[in-house]
Amino acid sequence: MAANNSLIDYDRLSRHIRFVLLQVLVMLFLSINSLLMITFFQKEYFYTSARYILFAVTLLSDSLMLIVTNILLIFVHFKIDIQGWLCIIVCFVPLLYLTVTPVTLTAMTLERYVAICMPLRHGDLCSTRNTMHGILIIHGLSSVPCLIILSTIFVSASLSFYTKYWRCLIELILFQAWQHHLRSAVYQFQFLILCIIIVFSYIKIMKVAKAASGEDKKSTQKGLRTVLLHGFQLLLCLIQMWCPFIDAAVLQVNYSLYEIVRYLNFVVFYLAPRCLSPLIYGLRDEVFYHALKNVAYLGLYKRNIM
Template identity: 70%
Template structure:
């Protein structure tokens, strides 16, 4: 992170080490996401299936978020100021895609609920057309916090403020303390709504899992494990929504402590949730895993992939395949 004039040589060394570690991690995760995105667009089976379409949305939003967050990180590390209006644009996009991922994960949990608890209506409710409409709704809902947060800046800042040069951090854009509290309040409302939806889906799927038998029980339990992973991933994303409140409070107390906590939060609540998406669908999902291996190995595993797709389509026709 950024250094100030009073840091010692050892402190400066640790700052550069932390920055280098973050760059390596970011390059790794963004590269992995790009491989998964390429895999998604290569096969019609993926971009015509609801759960894979939603998975691709999380990959794209995570990639945008990591890329733009890294731009802010680089500017902060080298203490390179930019005009406030440009910083606001970058920050608004970051806030948007910060919200898109947890909203999409909530929708993916609902999709699993429909697949397990209402299998006969799954094809109707989770068609490709319905999923495309759902993507618009996801971005519409995710833009509400952006609009509300952006409006607090417009009502409290003068026109000259947007022409000033400063380090690009959302905390520095907010003029008054109430704006930090307002942003935290919005995130807490989101946290509550998403938790209610996820808990509802989990309880309903649990009831179906207890009532199922034989092959149905095995498939339902697999779906239940997937929902649990979604819950854990969503929990990390939702905890991330509390981070701005903690960080803005620390910024007023101790800048050095703020930098350390922000670094830890970035690792735990920015990067960690975004490495779970490749785990859930890139490794656990047999069809996607073999497709990814097929393209990563330049086509040597094509036969295994085609067999997996055929098996998945056959199982889906019997309403037994739960991701």
């Protein structure tokens, strides 16, 4: 009996430690993103340039997704149940912005493709007005998988589901196995299309890089590295899409193990990429890097970043 109590106390302590550590990491991530967003609004050049506007969209979507997902994790940690209709509304945000980031990365790749392969048309195609329209299109396309997944709940759930109190996890409110399979099929089809676009852009830019010389060659080589970075970020997003299926499989085995696996997946595949990738992208851009340095030094870093 004493051994069982000791094991329960150890399990409870480890859960609290994981929870506190996770909150520290979330705050660190949001602080980094806040610094990057402040830098974005420091110069008019940033919020009138397509590539920086799309970069800001990824920062906002990642931050919003993390905030809502962390709220759900807090509910789970403190065993707070909410009504089914409210859970569906809350789940809409992470489901939507789980897709917004990879679609935005693909749009950033297309922007680099236009800048390098069609430089004379870049000013017209990637104007601020067109970029804003593009953001609306990104959210429209990203909402399609989300609506498909949520519609499966409306089809299968009874009326009592909406008034009953539930532990708000998407794995728990998808009742049928076919719903999980459909979600997997939708995400994999979407990422196949995005990967094809990125590979196409990379091949086209590589052809231009071979034919370029001097400064043009240096610029196209940088464009190639940027597209590769977007491809790597997209790969991380694809891995994130597999995490819910891993969570759902582990949940069928053991709930305590599920909590550990979900925690590790959240830190490694959700938190770390959404913290490191935007920071790396911002640091490798010379103009943005010097603006970021100026903000970090509270304006004491004096350099003409333009």
